[in-house]
Amino acid sequence: MADIIQLLPDHVANQIAAGEVVQRPASVVKELLENAIDAGADMIKLIVKDAGKTLVQVIDNGKGMSSTDARLSFERHATSKIKNAEDLFQLHTKGFRGEALASIAAIAHVELKTKQDADDVGNALVMEGSHVVSQEIVVTPTGTSVSVKNLFFNIPARRNFLKSDTVELRHIIDEFHRVALAHPGISFALYNNGSESFNLPISNYRQRIVNIFGNKTNEKLVPVDEDTEVLKISGFVGKPEFAKKTRGEQFFFVNNRFIKSAYLNHAIASAFDGLLKNGMHARYFLNLTVDPQTIDINIHPTKTEIKFDDEHTLYAILRAAVKHSLGQFNIAPVLDFERDPNLDTPYNYKENPVTTPKVEVDRTFNPFNEAPVTKSEGRSSSGTSFRQAATKQTPSDWESLYVGLESKGNESQHDFAEVEFESEEETLSIFEGDHQVEQSHTTYQLHNKYIVSTIKSGMLIIDQYRAHQRVLYEEFLRNMTTREGVSQQLLFPLQLHFSPQDIAIVNQLKSDLEHTGFVFSNVQEELVEITGVPVGVPESEVSIILEQLISDVENEVPDSNFSATDLLAKSMAKSLAIKTGQSLKKDEQEHLVNKLFACKDPNVSPANRVTFVTMSVDELDKKFI
Template sequence: MADIIQLLPDHVANQIAAGEVVQRPASVVKELLENAIDAGADVIKLIVKDAGKTLIQVIDDGKGMSVTDARLSFERHATSKIRNADDLFKLNTKGFRGEALASIAAIAHVELKTKQDTDDVGTCIVIEGSEVTSQDVVVTPKGTSISVKNLFFNIPARRNFLKSNTVELRHIIDEFHRVALAHPSISFSLYNNGSETFNLPVSNYRQRIVNIFGNKTNEKLVPVEEDTEVLKISGFVGKPEFAKKTRGEQYFFVNNRFIKSAYLNHAILSAFEGLLKNGTHPSYFLNLEVNPQTIDINIHPTKTEIKFDDEHTLYAILRSAVKHSLGQFNIAPVLDFERDATLDTPYNLKGSRTEAPKIEVDSNFNPFQESKPPREQQNSSFKKAPSEHWESLYVGLESKSNGSASNFSELTFESEESTSSLFETKVTPDKANATYQFHNKYIISAIKSGMLIIDQSRAHQRILYEDFLKDITVKEGVSQQLLFPLQLHFSSQELEIVKQLQGDLEHTGFVFSNVTEESIEIKGVPVMVPESEISIILEQLISDVQNEVPDANFSATDLLAKSMAKSLAIKTGQSLQKDEQEHIVNKLFACKEPNVSPTNRVTFITVGVDELDKKFI
């Protein structure tokens, strides 16, 4: 039998490696930014067009590369970060794998310009699909500029799997945030389609967070500091009252490298126990410094997961540090057994001399003696009322009670409203279509063929969804004016999403009085929207736009209607009155698609009489 195993050509091997390294444009951004940081850059500029599908360019002022290094950097397993296997367990750099540039060059058009400070001229290399098309001498400033154009140009199937520009840009901004937060000593800037999105100067860690997420973030931060032999913690956590429905602002950095860890995240949630509302998540920006030899970074292709030698110790230290900070800054109550503030001496009495109280006792007082001599009564400070004529105390009571308008026979007593259970109620013929709420989750109604069971939350979502869709389409949303305008603060990219949806939001009933670079002011809301829910609705809407796909399959209008319906619908566990139950039933079956919710989940089921009869056989 002939041999069937053969070595793959380099360009095919590079495309396979690219499947691990480059999943989307954000993956290219991560690799190029990390290379710029390892090159010792002080200023890094990121330029993207069409969410990175057309162009991703990173310009830095690092030490640059020689002619030989520039050419070798595109070879597989070529890196300047490690020399032997032991270096993998004491890493302080980022791009140590040596496949990033080779993988990127296999699936895109790449142009590299680089120059060292000691050289007069630099090098320009152009590569298309792993093939070097040109290598020339070029005049360029110190550092490196690398442009990645037409990503996945030779793999159309991978390009078709990319999401919309909105979603892909969000992933790019997420990667930009992770790198920029880990290195506040480096200046970063981001340009999207020719406009400046971020300009982050060199600053301290707190100011870097504020520059990214807006000035309003400053008042939300609580500092966390802890230094032990095992772990050094620095950074900030958000105050509980500013917790969000989404997990957006949660960042762990281990030795200046962003990681994801469900275990350490649980330590933070445990520290916030009892301080958060249900369904909300705290924000945190924490830097963890550990010995590089106690962690293994090389366990995941994206290097966002790390294996620790002793996770339990890190968990306990992290939980205690966060809990201590929340107590230290009066965010959480603290037990102090050493001092009771109620026992402190008042300020106006401090330094004054205290005198022992005097106690006077009448030694001649006898409680069993009916009367005393006049002389003793004069000397005694205690006087006893004479017991004679005690009958006079009750004179007139009978006449008052007879003449009073009140009578015990006429008194009425308050009583609790009696409620009967579902099975004690006898359904009379005129109440054949009565509704009942079961476990504050389902609405049960009788029909001719049996019983109808409706999921109250999904049904209400369907009702609101069609109402909002109609208001947006017809542009006749009814608005109620707020007594005082409501000002909400968001980050710059969140405000961009709100601006994109502003027209559709106004058609539903929202009225915007002012939109700035850091906040929006709302003076009118739809009639059915309570003022307390406005910020929650907009946060949920922004999250849905960032995570879902509002492109050819879903319009922005449809997504807006779905998001608002999900936020405003009654929730499972909410008790409903009879008229509310009947209103939901009637409105549901007046909808065009009553069978499913906006997310295509069943809203009701029917149980026939035959099915019930079988249960009793």
């Protein structure tokens, strides 16, 4: 029998490796930015076109490469970062496996220009699908420029799986933020389709955060600083009152490398325990410095997951450090057992001597006799005592109190005869007679989550949250389609602060939001001013609605096939729907049930989840067999 196992060609092996390393344009951005940092650059420029599908270019002023190194850098497992296996546990660089450029070159058109400082001219290398097209000498500045064009040109299936430009650009910006936050000592710039999106000068860590997320972020940060033998922590956490419903601004950096860790995230959530509302997430920007020998980075293709030797110790230190910072800056409640402020002596009485109050008693006082005016009685504001005023009315004067009441009574009777009372408007019920009483007892709320109603064949159980989502979704969709959204004006304009990239999304959705009832008076670089909101939307919920909406648009929930109007209606319905756990009155329950079955599609929620189930009498009977 013939042999069936054979070695794969290099270009096929590179394409397979590219499936792990390069998942989308953001993966290319991450690898190229990290290579530029490893090259010692202090100024890095990122240029993207069509969300990276057409072009991703990274220009740096690092040390550059020789002609031999430029050619060798596109070979698999060719790297300058490690020499032997022991170096994997002493990593101080970003890349180390030597697969990035080889994987990128296998699925894109790559043009590399590089020059070392000591050389007069540089080298240009052009590759298409792992094949070298040309290599020549060119005039280029010191450093390296890598241009990746037409990503996945030879793998159309992978290209078809890419999301829309909005989503892919969001992933690129996320990777840009992660690299820029980890290295405030390097200048970064991002250009998207010819326009400048970010220009981050060299600064300290706090200023780098403010430059990325807006000027209002500065007042929301609480510094965290802890130095132990095991772990060094530096960075900032957000104040509890500025927490968000989304997990956007949460960054862990271990030895200047961005990581994701649900375990360490739980430590932060535990430190904020009791300070955040349900469903809210704290923001944090924390740098963790540990011994490279105590971590293993090479466990995930994107290197965003790290294995720690002693996670429990890190958890305890991180939780204590954040909790200490929150208490130190009077954000968390602090108990002080040494002093009770309620027992402090007021300032005005601190130096006065203590005197015993004197009580004067008139032992000769008789309430049935007319008593002389005492000294204490003479101090009244009218100058006469209460007893004197009481004894002025003698029993013989009681008849004078009723003089003239008879005539006054006739006049008042005559006046009341001409008074007209305004009757209240009666609300007529659809159901006449005793049917209204029966209707009020047809729905019941179960665990503040389900509405149970009786039907002819048995029982109906409705999920109140999903049902209300369906009702609001169709209502918002109708308002935006017919452009008849009703707005209620705010007494004072509502000012909300967002990052520049979030403001861009608000501008995209502004017209659709106005059709639902929002009124925008001003939209600036980091400020949104709202003077009107849709009827029924509380003012306190507006910021939550917009944050959720921006997050849904960035992540394209539920799918790219839906229109922006449909996405907006779904996001607003999800934010404003009656939440699980909210108690409803009888008329509210009935109104929700009637509204649900008046919808075009009452069976499912906007997210295609079941809104109600029915249980027949036969099914109930079987439960008791």
